[in-house]
Amino acid sequence: MSQIVQPRPEVYQPHDSVDANRLPIKENDPFTLVHYAGAWEWDDDAEDFLPCLSELAHRRGVNGIGDDGRATRALGGAVAKGGTLIQPSDARLGRWRNYIIRYATTNGLWHYCFVGTKFAILPGGQARPIDGSADYRAFRRHLVQAHVLPPIDAISYGQIIDATERRIDRISRRMHARPSDLDAATKDALIAQLKRMKEWWAKNGAPLVMGDEPAPGETVVEPEAVAVETFSQAEVEAVAAARTGRKSDGKLTLGGA
Amino acid sequence: MADEVSYATLVSNGGRLSKILSPLVHATLYDQTGLRPLMTQYGAENPGAATLNVTKVTRGLAMSAASTEISGGFSNAALTTGNFDLTVARYGLKLQTTDLFRMTENGGLDVPYLLGILSESIDLTLTDLLCAAFANLANNVGVSGADMTFDDFMDAKYFLNLQNNGAQLAAVLHAQQVNDLEESLVGLGGSVQFRQDVQRLFPVGPGFKGNLVGVDVYQSDSCALANTNADRRGAMFAAGCYAYRLGMVATDLMVNPQDIMVATPEMFIERARDAANAMSSFYVNSYPAVAEAEDLRGVRITTDA
Secondary structure, eight states, X not given: OXXXXXXXXXXXXXXXXXXXXXXXXXXXXXXXXXXXXXXXXXXXXTTEEEEEEEEEXXXXXXXXXXXXXXXXXXXXXXXXXXXXXXOTTOGGGGGGSSOEEEEEBTTSSEEEEETXXXXXEOTTSOEEEEOOHHHHHHHHHHHHHTTSSOOOOHHHHHHHXXXXXXXXXXXXXXXXXXXXXXXXXXHHHHHHHHHHHHHHHHHOOOOOOOOOOOOTTOOBOOOEEOOOOOXXXXXXXXXXXXXXXXXXXXXXXXXXX | OOOOOOHHHHHHHSSOOSOOOOSSOOOOOOOOOOOGGGSEEOOSSOOSSSEEEEEEEOOOOOOOOOSSTTOOOOOOXXXXXXXXXXXXXXXXXXXXEEHHHHHTOOSSSSHHHHHHHHHHHHHHHHHHHHHHHGGGOSOEESOTTSOOOHHHHHHHHHHHHHTTOOSOEEEEEOHHHHHHHHHHHHTOOGGGGGOHHHHHOOOSSSEEEEEETTEEEEEOTTSOEETTTTEEXXXXXXXXXXXXXXXXXXXXXXXXXXGEEEEOSSEEEEEEXXXXXXXXXXXXXXXXXXXXXXXXXXXXXXXXO
16 A cells, blocks of 8 residues: 655754865875984974974975886985984884874865864864974974984084074174163074073983873864875985985995986 | 936936946055966976986086106096976866856956966976975075065075075075065165165065165065974075976877867866856866975075064
8 A cells, every 4th residue: 555655854964164184275285204314403492403304395396206106216315415214114213103183175186284283173163283293293202212313423513502602792893882781682582592502512401291181162174194104214225325426436426416 | 406316316227337347457465476487487498207307417526636746547427317307286266157257258357367367377386386395495594583684685695695595595584584684784884884785675576676785686475484483484595596398288288179268288277168057167288396406505594574
C-alpha cells in the first residue's frame, strides 16, 4: 500500500566567513634549516650566544630546485658554502624533531613553518601570527647543547665584539654633536651587554626558555604534522664535492662558493 | 503637489536605475614591486637542459717577483673555479571567465584588464623567488627581536665593503624594516644628520625608496617572516649576487596563433575554450629560475617584525 512520506529537512547552517581549519595567509614551501659558521648573535635575555639559522626554502626554481621539487642540488650548494644541514629527522633534536609543520590556507595550498608556530584568526578573518620566538630561541640553544652544532668559535665571537664596540663608538660620536637621552641609554645598554658577552666567553652556559601560550580569548588553529622527505646525506655531499671550488691542478680550495 | 516626475519614482517604476557601473576600476592595495633589475640575467636561449650551469672564476692574480735577473720560469698559478645552477621550473596562473561576463563588459573589469593582471605576474613571481633566496645567505646583521636601526644598515654596508664588493649596492627590506629604519634616521644626530639623503627620508609606498648613503633601498612585502614570525628578513647585496634565467617559451609554441593573447620571448598568455560550460580560460606560463651566484656579495638583514 502506498504511503505518504514526509522527508526530513536538513538544518541549514549559513557558512561563516571564517573557516577555522584554514588560514588566510600566503602559501609557502617546506624548508631545511642550515647553519653557517659565522652566523651567531647574542641573546641578552638568556645571556648566551645563539646560532642564527637560515631557512633554505624548497622552492621550485630557486637555487637549483627544479619541477620535481627535490632540494638535493640546493642543499649541496649550502654544504659547499660551509653550511651545516639540520636534518628534521635527527634524533638529537629532541622535542623539536620533525620541525616542519604546515597549515592549510584558504586558497587550497599549504603554509609551512617551524613546529610550535601558531596563528590566531581574528573575528574579521585576518590571521595573526603568535610570536613563538622564545621557543625558537630554546631550540637554537639546544642545537649547541645537543652537539648538533659546535659552539661559537673565537673568530665569530671576535666579530660580534668588534661590531658592538663599533656601534658604541658610532653612538658616542653622534652624542658628541647632538646629546640625546635615548642615545645615552642605548650606549649604556650596549656597554653592559659587551661586559656580559665577555663574561660569557669565560664561563659558557645558558638556561632554557619555554614557549609562549596564546592570550586568553584567542582561537588557536591546530597545525597538521607532516612528514617531509629527508634527503640522502651521501647525495648531498656528492653534489657539494662537485660544486666546491677546485684549482686547475684538481686540488680543493676552501669556500668555493 | 502630486505626480512629480521624480528620480525616486522612476527608480521604482522604470526610467531610472538605482546605480550603474563605473567604467573606472579601483585596484585595492597591493605591492607591485618588480626586483628583476637587481639580478643578472643568464641564458637568452634554451640550452638543451632545464639546468643552466654557470662557471665562476676567481681572478685577481698578481705577479710574483723573480728570484734573480736570470732565474728560470715561475711555478703555475692556480686558477680557482666554481659553479652554480639555474634550474627553471614551470610557474603559471589561470583566470577563467564565462561568456556572460564578457557579454556584459563595459570597459572596466574586462578581458584586457585580466590580461594585464596575468602579464604583471611574471615580475611579481621573480620578486617572490628573489626574496625566497635571501634566507640562504650565510651572513647576517641585525638582532632578532630588535627594531631595525641605521646601525644595522651600516653594519650590512661595512660587511659588503670588507668583501671587496663594488659600488652598486641594493637593500631590499620589508615595510616594517623600512619604517623602523626611518624612525632611526629621524633620531640621528652628528654629521650624518645633515646629509641630504638622510634629511629627505623615504617616500611612502613599496618599490624604490631612494638612495641612502650610497645604497638603493627597496621595499617589498615578499620579504618573509623569520624565526617563527618574530622577525622580518631582508637583505643588502651587490650587483652579481643573484642571477636569474627565464626559459625562452616563444621558440616552442605549438599553439593556434589565434589563441595566443600576449606573447613575449619569456612568457605567453593563451586562451582555452570550454564550450560545454560556456567559459574561456586564460593561462600564463613561464619558466623562471633564480639562484645565488656568490654568497659574499650579500648579507641578510633580520630584524623585528
